[in-house]
């Protein structure tokens with residue numbers, strides 16, 4: 191039974207769902223990185239929020255880990271390249287807390303507009319400072335969104351309801367989507383110059399880090415109010431403090447900080463500064479949503495092989511998974527066959543599908559071919575890291591989907607380009623379930639690929655099979671199955687033999703086979 195660790199505070203629904211769906215689960219929160227590293231080796235899955243840092247060191251210690259599930263959106267606390275290299279799937283729940291976070295941004299906007307936290311503190315201190323707190327209306331003000339994705343567009347919708355004018359800077363926002371949202375797409379400089387309120391809703395990337403830099407803040411309208419419910423690091427916090435102190439920025443509300451938890455901060459106690467401790471996603475509704483979603487996704491993956499919302503692997507629903515399963519086995523074996531036959535001379539690899547296979551999502555099939563292919567060079571390869579390893583090796587990967595009707599109701603072909611030209615192998619599914627090789631390097635052959643096999647290319651001539659059988663018999667090698675194919679319909683041409691044998695064939699025996707008259711090449715193969 192797969193074992194999952196929940197290492198951050200999460201709604202109890204998550205643990206309940208893991209158990210209901212066939213996983214063992216431990217909930218251990220508040221561990222130091224060293225404590226987590228000491229126990230992570232026992233677990234197949236790790237469910238987190240933003241507190242647990244899934245670093246390379248943690249991943250190195252995670253010898254059984256298959257999936258990290260983030261109950262929330264941001265995955266900047268997970269070293270995704272390190273997870274991918276280790277073959278660990280990283281998933282998040284991209285929509286479960288969007289409404290809640292958008293509402294927090296709107297709440298902070300009101301808090302700034304009417305100085306609610308300061309007015310509250312003053313009133314409860316018995317001061318009744320009615321004349322000290324003069325607010326501004328939101329109606330007719332311009333709200334500048336930096337980032338108009340899931341959360342940004344919900345903020346836009348709510349702000350339009352408040353009769354604000356909404357402008358957005360987001361290089362990936364299409365003009366059509368902007369029209370659909372009822373907002374105006376602008377450049378960053380235009381947004382800085384025009385917005386009365388600015389709210390940030392981008393991930394933290396190399397492009398967005400410090401997007402509100404000292405220079406950018408200097409370009410804002412005097413009296414601007416700024417809200418950040420996205421990620422610390424998007425704003426230069428020291429420059430923001432200066433701008434608040436000088437009065438250029440009339441108010442700032444941060445839910446997120448460059449360093450968290452922020453127990454101390456130069457911005458704390460600055461007038462017109464409002465802070466919340468990364469509460470964007472903290473509503474009971476959002477926490478139930480993300481807990482249920484992450485547990486369902488992770489259990490689907492660990493128990494049924496379904497992949498949803500993975501950041502480093504193509505999606506594969508739990509319903510699709512059984513249908514695709516035989517294709518994955520076929521694709522893995524075709525990739526593995528080519529990988530073993532061609533070793534490291536391959537420059538590019540093409541995956542072609544036709545018939546029933548052409549109606550399927552190709553991404554998982556491609557990942558499986560690459561996993562099989564790369565397994566000839568690396569022990570630690572799987573569908574998650576294979577595409578990354580292939581890219582690292584500079585392997586050019588192509589996917590082709592054919593509409594044509596072929597000889598088989600379904601076909602997957604893997605072709606590689608080597609220094610000696612293009613070579614391809616192809617396979618089908620018998621009864622939609624059993625993978626079967628049907629062609630190898632232009633020669634028709636029907637074979638199951640599995641266990642230990644011998645691939646022999648020889649001159650097609652009488653007596654060869656007898657000589658081969660005797661040599662293997664003398665070496666005590668038992669032949670389990672025997673498949674034969676030949677290039678021409680008459681003797682004298684090239685033939686291929688694929689033999690299943692009961693165990694690995696020793697080097698001296700392979701050498702003897704190479705010496706047999708008519709043999710061109712002999713290769714020992716292994717399939718998982």
Ligand SMILES: NC(=O)c1ccc[n+]([C@@H]2O[C@H](COP(=O)([O-])OP(=O)(O)OC[C@H]3O[C@@H](n4cnc5c(N)ncnc54)[C@H](O)[C@@H]3O)[C@@H](O)[C@H]2O)c1
Pocket residue numbers: 263264265284287288291336337338339340341342359360361362363391392393394395397398419420421445446468469470471472
């Ligand atoms: N405070 C919280 O508790 C909390 C809760 C949920 C999400 N978040 C954070 O909010 C952020 C936004 O989440 P989302 O779900 O809307 O993400 P999203 O991916 O749906 O949207 C992000 C948007 O940012 C845009 N973007 C990317 N690079 C940009 C750039 N250089 N300049 C301008 N725009 C750029 C993208 O095109 C996209 O539209 C994430 O960082 C997420 O981690 C915080």
Ligand SMILES: O=C(O)[C@H](O)COP(=O)(O)O
Pocket residue numbers: 239240241261262263264265287468469470471472
């Ligand atoms: O990216 C997110 O989903 C938010 O930052 C929420 O983080 P949390 O789960 O730690 O509250």
